[in-house]
Amino acid sequence: MTHLEVPAYAKLNLTLDVVSRRDDGYHDLCMVMQSVDLRDELTLEAGPGEGVSVSTDLAFLPSDGRNLAAAAAQRFFEATGKNLALSIGIQKHIPVCAGMAGGSSDAAAVLRALNQLSGADLAMEELIRIGEAVGSDVPYCVLGGTALAEGRGERLTPLPPLPPCEIVVCKPGFSISTPELFGRLKGKKLRRRPDTQGMLAALEAGDLPGAARRMYNVFEDVLQPRQARTVEEIKNILIAQGALGACMSGTGPTVFGLFSARPQAEEAAERLQEEFREVFLTRPV
Numbered sequence: 001m002t003h004l005e006v007p008a009y010a011k012l013n014l015t016l017d018v019v020s021r022r023d024d025g026y027h028d029l030c031m032v033m034q035s036v037d038l039r040d041e042l043t044l045e046a047g048p049g050e051g052v053s054v055s056t057d058l059a060f061l062p063s064d065g066r067n068l069a070a071a072a073a074q075r076f077f078e079a080t081g082k083n084l085a086l087s088i089g090i091q092k093h094i095p096v097c098a099g100m101a102g103g104s105s106d107a108a109a110v111l112r113a114l115n116q117l118s119g120a121d122l123a124m125e126e127l128i129r130i131g132e133a134v135g136s137d138v139p140y141c142v143l144g145g146t147a148l149a150e151g152r153g154e155r156l157t158p159l160p161p162l163p164p165c166e167i168v169v170c171k172p173g174f175s176i177s178t179p180e181l182f183g184r185l186k187g188k189k190l191r192r193r194p195d196t197q198g199m200l201a202a203l204e205a206g207d208l209p210g211a212a213r214r215m216y217n218v219f220e221d222v223l224q225p226r227q228a229r230t231v232e233e234i235k236n237i238l239i240a241q242g243a244l245g246a247c248m249s250g251t252g253p254t255v256f257g258l259f260s261a262r263p264q265a266e267e268a269a270e271r272l273q274e275e276f277r278e279v280f281l282t283r284p285v
């Protein structure tokens with residue numbers, strides 16, 4: 001039996017633009033993604049044989065093939081022909097159904113770990129292609145860091161890193177269905193689009209305030225009124241507490257703010273904790 005412990009980092013969307021609707025039911029996106037050190041911890045036990053099992057410390061999460069970590073392992077074995085008996089344990093810290101790619105990140109961590117454990121030694125490109133079949137956010141999670149994601153999310157360009165900063169993350173106590181939110185875009189004229197080119201230039205220049213100012217997610221425009229009010233409230237608190245910029249991540253409802261100094265970020269987190277249960281202080285990785 002081989003034992004391996006691997007981290008699975010959460011992602012945040014510094015920008016999210018929906019470019020067009022595709023014939024296959026998906027949408028072409030344009031997103032600047034950033035991984036952060038808020039992470040799940042995975043333990044893999046592998047040995048000769050076959051069969052994949054998953055257990056997590058959250059009883060409501062699926063432990064069968066619906067768990068993206070199990071789906072990723074199956075896809076990896078199919079693609080490489082290198083089967084293993086695999087048991088995956090996941091300690092969840094990334095909020096679930098939050099727009100932070102928690103499940104996709106677990107799947108990506110499994111792909112990277114199996115690439116090492118099985119001796120398959122696939123190139124990053126091949127691992128990303130396997131991830132694509134598991135979910136739209138998995139390719140980015142395999143790559144990690146700061147990256148531009150286009151197409152369904154599988155066309156990736158590594159970017160200069162977001163300058164060092166403190167990030168306050170707040171997940172309100174409701175969930176948003178991803179397919180439903182994409183559905184709400186239909187026939188909707190978006191009032192605002194993120195300045196992706198400006199974001200890329202700010203990253204190139206190592207300009208943290210410039211990057212923070214350009215953060216925007218078009219899904220903020222199609223939320224239900226009550227959800228929109230909560231997202232706006234969190235953004236207002238973050239900005240009032242000194243955030244350089246604030247934005248919703250993915251299909252929400254998580255909102256985050258970038259700070260240049262730790263004490264301000266800590267105060268902002270304390271202020272948000274008065275109203276919200278899931279508040280985290282994190283950093284880019």
Ligand code: C5P
Nearest residue numbers: 025026027029135136137152178179182
């Ligand atoms: O690929 P994944 O299973 O993560 O996607 C979940 C849902 O999100 C899809 O069924 C689709 O409704 C929507 N989606 C989309 N365009 C994308 C990614 C996801 O329409 N690029």
